[in-house]
Amino acid sequence: MAGTDPAPVTLVLGDEELLAERAVGAVVAAARSGDPSAEVHDLLGGKVATGELTQLTSPSLFGDRSVVVIRSAQDLAKDVITEVVSYAKQPSDDTVLVLAHPGGVKGKALVDGVKKAGAKVVTINKVTKAGERLEFIKGEVKRAGRNIAGDAAQALLDAVGNDLRELAAAASQLVFDTEDKTISAAAVARYHKGRAEVTGFNVADSAIEGRLAEALEQLRWALGTGVAPVLLVSAMAGGLRSLAKVGSAPRNLRGGQLASHLGMPPWKVDRVKRQLNGWGPEGLSRAIQAVANADEQVKGGGADTGYALEHAVQVIVTSRTGR
Numbered sequence: 001m002a003g004t005d006p007a008p009v010t011l012v013l014g015d016e017e018l019l020a021e022r023a024v025g026a027v028v029a030a031a032r033s034g035d036p037s038a039e040v041h042d043l044l045g046g047k048v049a050t051g052e053l054t055q056l057t058s059p060s061l062f063g064d065r066s067v068v069v070i071r072s073a074q075d076l077a078k079d080v081i082t083e084v085v086s087y088a089k090q091p092s093d094d095t096v097l098v099l100a101h102p103g104g105v106k107g108k109a110l111v112d113g114v115k116k117a118g119a120k121v122v123t124i125n126k127v128t129k130a131g132e133r134l135e136f137i138k139g140e141v142k143r144a145g146r147n148i149a150g151d152a153a154q155a156l157l158d159a160v161g162n163d164l165r166e167l168a169a170a171a172s173q174l175v176f177d178t179e180d181k182t183i184s185a186a187a188v189a190r191y192h193k194g195r196a197e198v199t200g201f202n203v204a205d206s207a208i209e210g211r212l213a214e215a216l217e218q219l220r221w222a223l224g225t226g227v228a229p230v231l232l233v234s235a236m237a238g239g240l241r242s243l244a245k246v247g248s249a250p251r252n253l254r255g256g257q258l259a260s261h262l263g264m265p266p267w268k269v270d271r272v273k274r275q276l277n278g279w280g281p282e283g284l285s286r287a288i289q290a291v292a293n294a295d296e297q298v299k300g301g302g303a304d305t306g307y308a309l310e311h312a313v314q315v316i317v318t319s320r321t322g323r
Helices: 017-034 052-056 078-089 108-116 130-143 150-160 164-177 185-191 200-208 212-224 229-247 255-262 266-275 281-301 305-319
Strands: 009-013 039-044 066-071 095-101 120-123
Touching (some): 009 017, 009 108, 017 095, 017 164, 052 066, 052 078, 078 095, 095 108, 150 185, 164 185, 164 229, 200 229, 229 266, 229 305
8 A cells, every 4th residue: 555545443532523523534535545436334333243344344356445434432342342453453455444432431442452453543632722722713714725813713712612613614614705815803703793692502502402482583593693504503413412422421420520521511511411301312313314404405405594404493393302
């Protein structure tokens, strides 16, 4: 393989979801750049059966290359962890394996095993400080070939909040909607003029808590005052992901231990716990799918983004009692 090809086995370690997803995506893209026809198998740790990895990594009669991604690798069964670690010691030349693990004690045998086997480790550090978020915003804008003034980055952080997905979406939208080489604080103020009254988080919280009329009113107000549809979708997706994370957390963890395990501040864990009332796995799955559909519509797949967002809100509310 060429020197630019990814390692046969890569462990992406860390629970900053957006950055971890990008790291996984970078490995997959690198593998496919060398072989665009490479087949990608994207798996969830809790659903990987014993023997499945062996089957997917078996040599092809035609020498075809494949990429196997295992997300939430902390949920792999004990037998599957043994299989993965054994494979990592002697990986196939025709397969690139990517493991995404959030860190922590769950699934630590996997982390220790593949590290010892020589896997490449990509560590994703949690973004916790305001200064780090400002650098993240500047980096997002720079990736798009533009610059953002320091006071503009601060204004964007103040308007959007700490969620990296929302910050990334906001930075992307600013780049798209402005023309100056350096984005100014005035441009941020013009674009986010409605954020103080209604944010994507307000809409998401109202929908998740089952307040349909309030959520729709907030949604329409947000759209009418200039809040970008992509930010509203991102907030809804983030709220539902938080429900899933807290809902699937180990029952024996409490307080600070639980917050540390989830990578959330304690106040947010408490709020999400309250929001979980009325939610079950099937309802959550339907809501997540509805938001994914809205995301596709908002990003160019549909003509009426307002309708797509309202439909997503309605599905979230009606899914709340689904078990």
